[in-house]
Amino acid sequence: MIRPIAASPPGAITLEIAGTAVGTEAEGPHRRFAVWVQGCTLACPGCCNPEMFVRGRGRTIEVPALNRAISEAAQTAGVEGITVLGGEPLQQLGAVAALCEAAAAAGLGVIVFTGHTLAEARGQVGFERLWACIDTLVDGRFDARQPDAARRFVGSRNQTLVHRTPRYADPSLWQGEPTVELVLTPGEPLRLVGAPALARRVVRSLRGGS
Ligand code: SF4
Numbered sequence: 185m186i187r188p189i190a191a192s193p194p195g196a197i198t199l200e201i202a203g204t205a206v207g208t209e210a211e212g213p214h215r216r217f218a219v220w221v222q223g224c225t226l227a228c229p230g231c232c233n234p235e236m237f238v239r240g241r242g243r244t245i246e247v248p249a250l251n252r253a254i255s256e257a258a259q260t261a262g263v264e265g266i267t268v269l270g271g272e273p274l275q276q277l278g279a280v281a282a283l284c285e286a287a288a289a290a291g292l293g294v295i296v297f298t299g300h301t302l303a304e305a306r307g308q309v310g311f312e313r314l315w316a317c318i319d320t321l322v323d324g325r326f327d328a329r330q331p332d333a334a335r336r337f338v339g340s341r342n343q344t345l346v347h348r349t350p351r352y353a354d355p356s357l358w359q360g361e362p363t364v365e366l367v368l369t370p371g372e373p374l375r376l377v378g379a380p381a382l383a384r385r386v387v388r389s390l391r392g393g394s
Pocket of ligand 1: 224225226227228231232233236270271272298299300325326
């Protein structure tokens with residue numbers, strides 16, 4: 185059962201985000217609230233979100249405000265869980281941990297995409313707090329030479345699904361045709377989200393390429 189996310193005290197921690205999507209089915213199993221964080225220094229060649237590399241170009245939001253929006257989406261839009269991606273979630277570790285902790289405590293599922301391997305992440309101070317509330321971590325750099333055609337939601341074959349809990353461990357949840365969605369969130373630019381290779385093909389064809 186999904187419960188309302190508990191209120192937090194004022195003076196809350198903030199997160200710089202590039203955008204959000206309410207009720208997306210293109211960023212993990214079921215209907216999700218997706219949060220793209222702003223900022224990534226890993227710069228994988230072929231990354232489909234290079235506009236999210238540089239900090240300071242996103243929108244700063246207090247984590248409790250984001251949690252309220254997630255809670256409302258869970259109550260009204262059938263959202264089953266959150267997906268945090270980017271940008272690089274581990275480069276705003278404290279805020280992402282606070283976000284995911286509140287979501288998990290409310291009964292929502294938590295999926296985090298990171299360019300770090302789990303072993304690298306475990307070397308970061310504070311990661312264990314985040315890890316304790318993640319259901320599935322999708323880890324590893326995106327490698328454009330190894331596009332993943334077999335798993336939905338995952339960019340390249342070298343990336344690993346690490347299921348800390350059984351919530352999303354059924355392989356069938358990650359199989360099927362890749363999907364992309366056009367997302368229009370109030371106050372944010374129109375965004376094409378979902379499988380990177382398919383998204384690139386859609387953009388090319390919209391620009392008149394093949
Ligand atoms: S880690 Fe993710 S956001 Fe960062 S460059 Fe690689 S694919 Fe892009």
